[in-house]
Amino acid sequence: MLVFFTLQALGQATSQEGRYSVDFNRGCAPLTINVTEHDGFGDIARQYYYFEGANPTNLKTHTYHSAGIYTLVQLVGVNVDPKTDTLIIEVLEPLAPNFDYIKCDNRQVQVTIDDQNYPDYEVTFAGSSAVMLKDQEPT
Incomplete structure (x- = not known):
């Protein structure tokens, strides 16, 4: 019996400002990502918008079910410039x-x-x- 498995995604990716990373920023649908924070701002509010038009959430895990290119935005509740940090997530059809x-x-x-x-x-x-x-x- 011959069985094939394809790897889901590439490795860890860091946001533009370096404030957070995700375990995968490219992979096949459904793609689940986990956010790890690196900002050093301490115990402050952070909200995530996992795609355009999404409601903000403080959850650090999200599953993309459809193929597409998404912008993950982190909004921090501290007076810094810029207040947002972004990362592009590419979700592919599982071919x-x-x-x-x-x-x-x-x-x-x-x-x-x-x-x-x-x-x-x-x-x-x-x-x-x-x-x-x-x-x-x-x-």
Whole structure:
């Protein structure tokens, strides 16, 4: 049995002013992000607008269910300039990878991934450990 999993997103990203970061700023829908604050302002109010037109919230976790480009805005309740800090979040359609495989002798499989949608691919064989294929590595 050949099973494919695609990585959801790229790694941690920091806001323009460096006041907060999210674990992922690009990935497939549904994409859940977690905010980590780095501002050093202490115990003050912080509100987040996870997309244009959203109601403010103090929650540090949000799930984007639809593909699109979103602007995450943090508003701080202290007298600083600027009072806001932003980060772009890109949510992609979850596309299935385009790949071919050939069963070879001696329980071997040749996998060819002809796809540019994801930076990495994890190939898991039943009863075996996974193999990670990085972008532009030979198959």
